[in-house]
Amino acid sequence: MTGPFGAGAVRLAGLAGRWFGWRPDEFWAATPAELAPLLAPPGAAADPALTRAECERLMERHDD
Numbered sequence: 906m907t908g909p910f911g912a913g914a915v916r917l918a919g920l921a922g923r924w925f926g927w928r929p930d931e932f933w934a935a936t937p938a939e940l941a942p943l944l945a946p947p948g949a950a951a952d953p954a955l956t957r958a959e960c961e962r963l964m965e966r967h968d969d
Contacts (some may be wrong), residue, residue, distance in 0.1 A: 921927045925943055927935070 909921070918929055918932045921932045922929070
């Protein structure tokens with residue numbers, strides 16, 4: 906990996922290991938949705954889940 910993304914990802918993988926006890930394979934298998942709550946400030950409200958109705962409206966609006 907090269908460039909800003911690669912360096913940032915490697916740094917974040919190391920921090921995830923130190924802070925959360927994750928092994929590298931656990932970090933690389935995690936989704937952004939799984940990592941975000943761990944990095945959010947304590948007490949921060951989680952984004953509400955996308956409902957089926959909202960998903961259908963988005964699919965209709967962007968049918969490409």
